[in-house]
Each structure stands twice: as structure tokens, then as C-alpha cells.
Amino acid sequence: MRKSELRSDCPINYPLEIIGDKWSLLIIRDIAISGKTSYSEFLASDEKIATNILSNRLAMLEENGIISKKQDEANKARFIYSLAQPGLDLIPLLIDMLIWSNKQHPIKTEPDALLVKMALENRLQLIDTIQTHLQAGNKKPFVLTI
Amino acid sequence: MRKSELRSDCPINYPLEIIGDKWSLLIIRDIAISGKTSYSEFLASDEKIATNILSNRLAMLEENGIISKKQDEANKARFIYSLAQPGLDLIPLLIDMLIWSNKQHPIKTEPDALLVKMALENRLQLIDTIQTHLQAGNKKPFVLTI
DNA sequence: CTGTATCCTTAGGGATACTG
DNA sequence: CAGTATCCCTAAGGATACAG
Numbered sequence: 001m002r003k004s005e006l007r008s009d010c011p012i013n014y015p016l017e018i019i020g021d022k023w024s025l026l027i028i029r030d031i032a033i034s035g036k037t038s039y040s041e042f043l044a045s046d047e048k049i050a051t052n053i054l055s056n057r058l059a060m061l062e063e064n065g066i067i068s069k070k071q072d073e074a075n076k077a078r079f080i081y082s083l084a085q086p087g088l089d090l091i092p093l094l095i096d097m098l099i100w101s102n103k104q105h106p107i108k109t110e111p112d113a114l115l116v117k118m119a120l121e122n123r124l125q126l127i128d129t130i131q132t133h134l135q136a137g138n139k140k141p142f143v144l145t146i
Numbered sequence: 147m148r149k150s151e152l153r154s155d156c157p158i159n160y161p162l163e164i165i166g167d168k169w170s171l172l173i174i175r176d177i178a179i180s181g182k183t184s185y186s187e188f189l190a191s192d193e194k195i196a197t198n199i200l201s202n203r204l205a206m207l208e209e210n211g212i213i214s215k216k217q218d219e220a221n222k223a224r225f226i227y228s229l230a231q232p233g234l235d236l237i238p239l240l241i242d243m244l245i246w247s248n249k250q251h252p253i254k255t256e257p258d259a260l261l262v263k264m265a266l267e268n269r270l271q272l273i274d275t276i277q278t279h280l281q282a283g284n285k286k287p288f289v290l291t292i
Numbered sequence: 293c294t295g296t297a298t299c300c301t302t303a304g305g306g307a308t309a310c311t312g
Numbered sequence: 313c314a315g316t317a318t319c320c321c322t323a324a325g326g327a328t329a330c331a332g
Contacts, residue, residue, distance in 0.1 A: 008192035011247035011258055012175045012240060020168055021304085029158045039314050046154035050306055055315060077312090077313055089249055093242045094158055100235055101157035112157055167324085185294050196326055201295060223293055223332090 018064055019090070023049055023057050025097075028083065031067070032091055032130060033115070035141030037080045066090070088131050095119050095127060111143040164210055165236070169195055169203050171243075174229065177213070178237055178276060179261070181287030183226045212236070234277050241265050241273060257289040 006017055019025055030036040030045055042054055049057075058081065061067045066087040072078035083090075101107065102116045118126045133142045152163055165171055172193055176182040180191075188200055195203075204227065207213045212233040218224035229236075247253065248262045264272045279288045 007194070010172075010175075010192060011244050011253055011262075012179070013172060013193060014247045014250070015243045016168055016171060020166070020171075022162055022166055023305095025162060025166075026156075026159060029156075033158070043314095046156060047159060048153070048306095051308095051315070052317080053305060056304095058315095075313085079314070086246075086250060089246055093239065093246065096238045096242055097161045098157050100232075100239065101160045103235055104160070104232060107157055116157075169325095189294095194326095197295070197328095198297080199325060202324095204295095221293085225294070 015093075019061075019066065021057070023047075023053060024061060024066075025090075025094070027054075027057055027061065028066070028087055028090055029094055031081060031083055031087070032094060032134065033141065033143070035139065035144075037082065037139070038078060039081075042081075061087075082137075083134055088134065091127050091130055092123075095123060099123075111141075115143055161239075165207075165212065167203070169193075169199060170207060170212075171236075171240070173200075173203055173207065174212070174233055174236055175240055177227060177229055177233070178240060178280065179287065179289065181285065181290075183228065183285070184224060185227075188227075207233075228283075229280055234280065237273050237276055238269075241269060245269075257287075261289055 007013060019028070026045065026047055026049070027042055030042050034041075034045075036042055036045075039054065039058070042058075043049065043051065058067070058069070062069050064086075065084055068082050068084045070080050070082070072080050098107075098112070098116055099119055107113050107116050115126075130142050133145070138145065153159060165174070172191065172195070173188055176188050176191055180187075182188060182191075185200065185204070188204075189195065189197065204213070204215070208215050210232075211230055214228050214230045216226050216228070218226050244253075244258070244262055245265055253259050253262050261272075276288050279291070284291065
């Protein structure tokens with residue numbers, strides 16, 4: 001995305017142009033909250049993303065520095081996706097979306113309800129805990145480790 | 147948007163389906179931060195939204211209860227758009243986007259730089275101040291009243 | 293001023309087959 | 313497992329004209 005292609009240089013518009021499509025934030029959610037790391041795991045999510053779209057979005061997110069892609073040392077045919085710093089910095093946004101959704105339609109099913117509870121009690125601490133969890137390279141979803 | 151049409155009932159997916167297009171959040175920004183209230187003001191924004199798209203998004207946002215539309219008492223040919231409660235509840239999201247953008251490319255131009263400064267100093271207070279400002283029906287953009 | 297209506301183009305996306 | 317490559321369709325969007 002070159003700057004000349006942006007509709008404007010408004011800082012609210014900017015993230016919309018980078019991750020403002022209907023799929024990117026779901027991939028980021030999968031990594032950040034669901035603990036997913038691989039193509040096949042993203043493919044298995046409820047929203048049923050198509051293979052070509054997933055492929056395209058992973059490439060775009062990597063190109064924009066939101067995620068990182070590394071070969072799995074144990075299994076060379078496998079790739080591991082993780083959040084780069086700008087991706088980790090999107091976690092506050094995910095949490096606020098969760099809080100907003102909960103206000104519109106209160107969430108009662110686990111593990112999301114637990115996440116909402118933690119977010120409402122101490123948003124900053126939750127964000128920090130998730131970021132630390134991810135940076136440590138844990139494989140289980142954060143919410144299952146509590 | 148009927149629930150049966152949603153790709154999933156994930157609370158992160160929900161806002162993406164309601165306001166996750168490339169234009170809705172810009173209209174909400176115009177109302178919340180730029181102090182705009184009318185069709186022609188939205189039309190004049192930097193991103194150059196088309197008339198049919200603007201018309202469509204205003205109707206959709208109203209239908210989903212995000213914004214309210216009222217006839218101007220002083221000028222009957224004019225309509226005034228404002229944020230309903232779910233729209234006001236999106237302000238934390240806007241602030242997070244601002245903070246994220248600033249981290250990617252530090253903002254140096256006013257009035258956005260001032261807004262970032264306030265957000266970093268006390269996010270909750272800024273959100274509350276903007277919401278109160280809007281609910282009071284002030285016509286000047288919040289940031290110009292400081 | 294606040295929209296509709298229309299025409300047309302393009303980007304996004306679903307389905308499926310195929311490959312290293 | 314992790315993708316590419318097609319094919320095809322639809323929704324999104326730009327441009328412009330017109331209307332109350």
C-alpha cells in the first residue's frame with residue numbers, strides 16, 4: 001500500500017485501508033485469541049474463509065508487517081504465523097470490539113464471556129497479559145491457560 | 147442484518163459485519179471527531195465518498211441503530227445526523243485506531259496530534275469528554291473547543 | 293440541500309481443481 | 313500441509329444525471 005494510493009492521510013482512515021476488509025481482523029483474532037498459528041487452522045474457523053482469500057490476506061498482512069511467517073523447524077512443510085509488533089498493537093482494538101459486541105448483545109458463552117469479564121475489570125492488564133503470552137510463544141490459546 | 151446472515155456469532159466478527167466496510171467508520175469519525183452533522187458535510191470529507199454510497203451507509207447505520215436522523219427545526223429541508231448510544235460506544239474504537247496509526251507513523255499535524263496526546267495521557271477521560279460533548283449537542287468539533 | 297436512479301467497472305469472494 | 317490457479321458471480325463502488 002503506497003501512501004499515494006490512500007484515500008486520505010487521516011489516521012482513522014489509515015487502519016481501514018490496511019486491515020479494514022472483512023477478513024484480516026479475523027485472522028488476527030485467530031492468532032491473538034484462539035492461539036492459531038497455521039494455514040489449516042485459519043481455514044477451519046467458523047466464518048469459512050476461502051483458500052484464495054486466506055492466501056491473499058496472509059501475504060498482505062505479512063507485506064504490511066502485521067504478521068510474521070516462519071518455517072516450522074520440526075516440520076519443514078509447515079509454516080508458523082505470528083503477530084509482529086504492529087499486529088500485537090491491534091489487540092486493544094480486538095478487546096474494544098469484544099466490549100462493544102457485549103454491550104449490544106451480552107455474551108454468555110465461554111470462553112468469550114470470561115474474556116469480556118477480564119476486559120471490563122482491567123482492560124490494560126488483559127491486553128498486557130495476552131501480548132506477553134503471545135511473545136512467549138505459547139501454543140495454547142491464552143484464555144485456556146487461566 | 148439478520149442473525150442468520152452472520153458468518154458466525156463470534157463477538158469479534160459481529161462489528162465487522164455491521165460497521166466493517168470501508169466507509170461506515172469514516173462517517174462515524176466525521177460525526178464524533180470532526181463535528182459534522184449533515185449529508186453535504188460528509189460528502190465534503192477528504193476520502194470523497196460517492197453520493198449513492200453515502201446515502202446507502204447512512205440508511206444502514208440508522209437501520210442498525212448506530213446513528214439517529216432528525217429534521218432540522220430551523221431549516222426543514224435539512225437533516226441532522228447524530229450518534230445513538232451504540233454509535234457513541236464506538237468512540238473507544240476510534241481512539242484506539244488513532245493510537246495505532248500514531249504508533250505506525252507518528253502524527254505531527256494538528257488537530258490530530260493534540261488528540262493523540264490526550265488519548266495517551268488519559269484515554270478514558272478523553273472518551274468521556276467527547277461523549278459528553280456530543281450528547282450536549284455542541285456544533286463545533288470537540289477538539290476545537292479545548 | 294438531500295437525496296434517488298442509473299449505468300458501468302472493478303474488486304471481493306465462493307467453488308473447485310490441482311500442485312509441490 | 314500449504315498453498316496456486318481458475319472460473320464465475322455478486323457486491324461494492326465510481327460517475328453522472330436527475331428530483332423533491
